[in-house]
Amino acid sequence: MTSATEQERTDPTSRVQAFLRGGGVLAVGVAIMNVTTYGFTMVAARLLGPEEYGGVASLMALLLVIGVFQLGLQATAARRISTAPTQVAQIERVVLTATYRAALVLGLVMLVLSPVVWKVLRLESIVPALLLAVAAVPVTISGGQVGVLQGERRWAALATIYLGLGVPRLVVGTVCILIRPTEAAAMLGVTLASFVPVAIGWAVLRHGREPEEHAGLRLRDVAIETMHGSVALLAFFTLSNVDIIVARNVMDGHEAGLYAGGLILTKAVLFLPQFVVVLAFPSMSSHGSARKALLRSLAFVLAAGVASILGAWLLSDVAMIFIGGEEYAEVESRLWVFAVLGTLLAALQLLVYSVLARQSRRAAYGIWAAVVAVVGFGALAQTLDAMVVAVCVIDAVVLVALLALSLWRLRDDAHVGEPAQP
Numbered sequence: 001m002t003s004a005t006e007q008e009r010t011d012p013t014s015r016v017q018a019f020l021r022g023g024g025v026l027a028v029g030v031a032i033m034n035v036t037t038y039g040f041t042m043v044a045a046r047l048l049g050p051e052e053y054g055g056v057a058s059l060m061a062l063l064l065v066i067g068v069f070q071l072g073l074q075a076t077a078a079r080r081i082s083t084a085p086t087q088v089a090q091i092e093r094v095v096l097t098a099t100y101r102a103a104l105v106l107g108l109v110m111l112v113l114s115p116v117v118w119k120v121l122r123l124e125s126i127v128p129a130l131l132l133a134v135a136a137v138p139v140t141i142s143g144g145q146v147g148v149l150q151g152e153r154r155w156a157a158l159a160t161i162y163l164g165l166g167v168p169r170l171v172v173g174t175v176c177i178l179i180r181p182t183e184a185a186a187m188l189g190v191t192l193a194s195f196v197p198v199a200i201g202w203a204v205l206r207h208g209r210e211p212e213e214h215a216g217l218r219l220r221d222v223a224i225e226t227m228h229g230s231v232a233l234l235a236f237f238t239l240s241n242v243d244i245i246v247a248r249n250v251m252d253g254h255e256a257g258l259y260a261g262g263l264i265l266t267k268a269v270l271f272l273p274q275f276v277v278v279l280a281f282p283s284m285s286s287h288g289s290a291r292k293a294l295l296r297s298l299a300f301v302l303a304a305g306v307a308s309i310l311g312a313w314l315l316s317d318v319a320m321i322f323i324g325g326e327e328y329a330e331v332e333s334r335l336w337v338f339a340v341l342g343t344l345l346a347a348l349q350l351l352v353y354s355v356l357a358r359q360s361r362r363a364a365y366g367i368w369a370a371v372v373a374v375v376g377f378g379a380l381a382q383t384l385d386a387m388v389v390a391v392c393v394i395d396a397v398v399l400v401a402l403l404a405l406s407l408w409r410l411r412d413d414a415h416v417g418e419p420a421q422p
Contacts, residue, residue: 029159030275033166038268040170044186047177055183058121059132060190061241066136068237069106070143072230073099075281075356076222077147082285085152091217092148092205098222099144107137124183131187138194145201151282157204158278164197228364229356235367236352239398240270240345242371243391246378251387259384261328262338265319269308269342270349273301277353284357291410294354298403301350305343312339337388344395351402358409363402370398 041060045053077095081088110117110133117129142161149158173189247259276297283293312319313336320332331338355363373394381387 026155027275029162033162036166036170068230068234072226073143074147075229076225078151079285081151082282103137103140127184128187131191135191138198142197164200168193168196232364258331266342270345309339312336
């Protein structure tokens with residue numbers, strides 16, 4: 001008799017089904033999303049020119065900050081469903097209701113603040129700021145949808161949404177910029193593309209389930225958990241971006257530009273193992289598998305980081321093609337250090353989500369303390385080398401502290417499910 005495993009090895013159809021059920025399809029979806037998102041950035045920078053692209057880049061950075069609410073909803077939905085798999089229908093209904101309300105409120109808030117965004121970011125008109133307010137709605141909605149699918153471990157459907165997050169932005173955004181190379185046209189493309197993943201999520205989740213046992217979950221519970229998760233994620237995103245702001249204020253323009261070029265590689269290494277976080281989070285939320293999921297995922301992230309560091313060291317000339325070319329030649333010999341920084345941030349991101357999975361709210365204070373440390377020590381760093389070393393040391397300290405705290409909190413989880421000793 002042929003076992004199920006042997007059948008999957010010999011039957012192509014079974015192999016495809018196993019791929020769709022497993023995390024491979026998610027890894028592909030996340031990779032394509034990251035590549036196409038980066039592709040839009042390259043297209044916009046080349047077609048718009050420095051002045052126009054500066055406004056688009058600032059709007060995209062603000063959209064990233066707004067996106068912490070999306071990630072907070074995603075983490076809340078995934079954790080709730082992972083910890084109560086028999087109550088999916090009730091949890092899904094409450095989470096999506098909270099998601100729609102949060103999206104509407106955030107959109108209205110950004111609409112009211114659009115004149116402020118227009119003036120502070122020095123945009124060509126108020127139109128891009130208004131489009132940002134509209135984009136905030138679908139971006140937030142997709143967070144709740146992704147969280148539901150993540151909690152249910154529906155990787156194929158989730159991968160489709162991730163494709164919808166990246167590919168339409170590249171295609172629609174490029175078309176809009178080609179028609180009219182302005183800030184408003186670029187943001188129109190981003191805004192229109194933001195509705196594609198929401199439509200995919202609606203199609204996947206439109207079939208309701210029969211109600212199970214009542215989950216006892218209220219909208220207020222979802223709102224509170226989302227806010228706490230968003231604060232922790234905001235702390236992480238601030239930590240991973242505040243150094244360039246400090247650099248622009250303490251270094252000369254050329255040195256700060258080189259540092260910004262090195263950070264392109266840092267961000268690439270940071271987002272390279274992003275799919276691991278998505279895959280591991282439901283397991284990190286489940287009692288009995290959290291410790292194993294954390295350690296295995298951390299080992300994979302660090303392995304990917306080591307490979308990236310070696311690649312940046314041995315193939316620095318190839319990496320420079322993506323950094324910006326000859327104008328950034330002075331940073332080539334330090335690219336491996338920026339890869340180290342990206343590895344530390346990738347591991348730290350995994351630990352932040354591990355903290356969210358256990359609802360440990362005090363850990364966010366440590367990340368905010370690291371932000372203060374980067375600002376303080378970074379202000380004393382007058383050179384690129386001093387800045388990147390200081391940031392690496394601070395991130396490493398936070399990483400070790402969070403890892404120690406996580407392992408201590410999960411010390412009992414390793415023994416769950418083990419047979420009792422005689």
